[in-house]
Amino acid sequence: MADNQQPLIETIFEPKTCTWQYIVADPETKDTVIIDSVLDYDSTTNTISTGSADNLLSIIESKGYNVVAILETHAHADHLTASRYLQQKLIRNGKSRPDICIGKRIESVQHTFARKYGIDEAEYIGVFDKLLDDDEVLPLGKLSIRVIHLPGHTPDHVGYMIGSNVFVGDSIFLSDVGSARCDFPGGDAKALFSSMMKLLALPPDVRLYTGHDYPPGDGRTEPQPFATVAEQKARNKHVHDGVTEEQFVTWRRQRDETLAEPKLIHQSLQFNIRAGQLPKSNEHGHRFMHVPLKVPEGAWNWGIAPQG
Structure with missing residues (x-):
């Protein structure tokens, strides 16, 4: 059940990746969590910057909030997380060290993409401070946070219920947008439908x-x-009342076959399975991320001689 007392919620939109970032605080103690932060990335210059994250820190400072945790709903494939930067910046500013937290199934996602991108175990094992169990309850001052497993978009996906609010990540979108893709490794349209039904079974006034x-x-x-749950049940174009699992799964799978991959998928996944840590630098001080090269069949005829 939702707590009777409600949190203070700051909503911050990052327009380049269309991402909502959240600062959620207990109004009495000012204990605070940050949910799904964004680190700015310029793909034309391969440069990261911290304007969006610094804006979060400015809000936190102006409100007198005390950040106790930095929460991720999943390993995002469309933006880089600012979690490690925020944690280190808060420590340097004399604040206590907030844990970076994510659902426990992140380990399978890390192994999947570490193999794909050739990332050493030392760069991703143990990088999150806390892996969260299903239905685990975290303190937030005099409030509480309940962890809800919401797979489908990704297998590790979780939501966070605080009072009568659930921060759902990509497990459901607004009613005129509908739902998220399920074609990433471990994604599952049936699981997403089940997760959305779990959310829509909550009381009608709960905000998603x-x-x-x-x-x-x-x-x-x-x-x-x-x-609200009531608004989503009435109008969500993919899972409104009356839509069956079979209808949703058929439509979602057909739709996903037409989608291009997110623009920042390779950079985001390599960065986010490291919990926002920078890739290690080489002997020249350079840091690298791998971007797959798509080579047309028969490309060696262009002058690239076959080996052996």
């Missing part, structure tokens, strides 16, 4: 705060952070 918003231009031009 989403991880992204993509205003479609059909009368709503500004991004919105949440919709």
